[in-house]
Amino acid sequence: MTAELFDTHAHLTDPKIAADVEAVLARAWSAGVTSMVVIGYDLPSSEEAVRLAGQHPGRLYPAVGLHPHEADTAWPALLPRLRELAAAPEVVAIGEIGLDAYRGWSSEPNQRRLLDAQLQIALDVRKPVCVHSRAAETAILPQLEAFAKAAAAAGLPLPGVMHCFGGTLEEAQPFVELGYLVSVAGPVTYPKNDRTRRLAAGLPARSLVIETDTPYLPPQGMRGQRNEPACIVETARAVAAARGETFAEVARVTTENARRLVTAALAGAASP
Ligand SMILES: [Zn+2]
Ligand SMILES: [Zn+2]
Known part of the structure; x- marks a missing residue:
């Protein structure tokens, strides 16, 4: 039996992918990628994620949310619609x-307000979160700690996933302790990136998931090209090498963890 892989973060609605998304999906299925989270970053991409995932039930799972880059826009007006989308039964994460302190495309206070507003939506609809944290691993901890505790108190089995974690193993530790999954992406294949290989090697098996962040961050073999879910194979191989485990073992563990994220959303939504 071939190994099954789960891409926990793919922007399949990005214009670079949307034009030939069915071909991209066909290549993913033949590479052994059986499931993906289709991730939103603004309201249109979130709407589109729900629509696209609806065409591939049981394989594509939508997540809806507003990226920190949106924090200086008139986002409060978008929250009612976002909340509606978030509550849809098939949506697995906010x-x-x-x-994002790296790009600094929006002000920090606004980013924090936008984050809090969406953490509240996640609590209200009882679903996990998919977190983008860039050069903000320490800065984001208090808000995510409060969320993880409130989510646990509300009976949510898992608070969420730290996507494309760029920090060190030590920086990942508090998130692991709070129950977050930690996701490793294509940069783990870059020759100079020992930090992410150390992270991949040291994370507890129960906390580890993988992703592509399609169409961004292609693995080493695809540098300079468009990334797509089929390329997650190279990332899984690099994670296996870093951990001294077989490819099949990494595939099994990361897919099982990603399925726990999906189950958490369904369990949370089902309880009162
Ligand atoms: Zn991101
Ligand atoms: Zn992303």
Whole structure:
């Protein structure tokens, strides 16, 4: 039996992918990628994620959210519609949401307000979050700690996933302890990126998931090209090498963890 892979973060609605998304999906299925989270970053991409996932039930799972880059826009007016989408039974996570101190495309106070508003939606609809945290691993911790505790108190089995974690293993530790999954992406294949290989090697098996962040962050073999879910194979191989485990073991563990995220959303939504 071939190994099954789960891409926990793919922007399949990005214009670079949308034009030939069915061909992209066909290549993913033949590479052994059986499931993906289709992730939103603004309201149109979130609407589109729900629509596209609806065409591939049981394989594509939508997540809806407003990226921190949106924090200086008139986002409060969008929250009612976002909340409606978030409550849809097939939506598995609120994301991507978070803090980005690297690009600095929006002000920090606004990013924090937008994050809080969406953490509240996640709590209200009882679903996990998919977190973008860039150069903000320490800055984001208090908000995510409060969320994880409130989510646990509300009976949510898992608070969410730290997508494309760029920090060190030590920086990942508090998120692991709070129950977050930590996602490793294409940069783990870059020759100079020992930090992410150390992270991939040291994360507890129960916390580890993988992603492509399609169409961004292609693995080393695809540098300079468009990334797509089929390329997650190269990332899984690099994770296996870093951990001294077989490809099949990494595929099994990461897919099982990603399924726990989906189950958490369904369990949370089903309880009162
Ligand atoms: Zn991101
Ligand atoms: Zn993303």
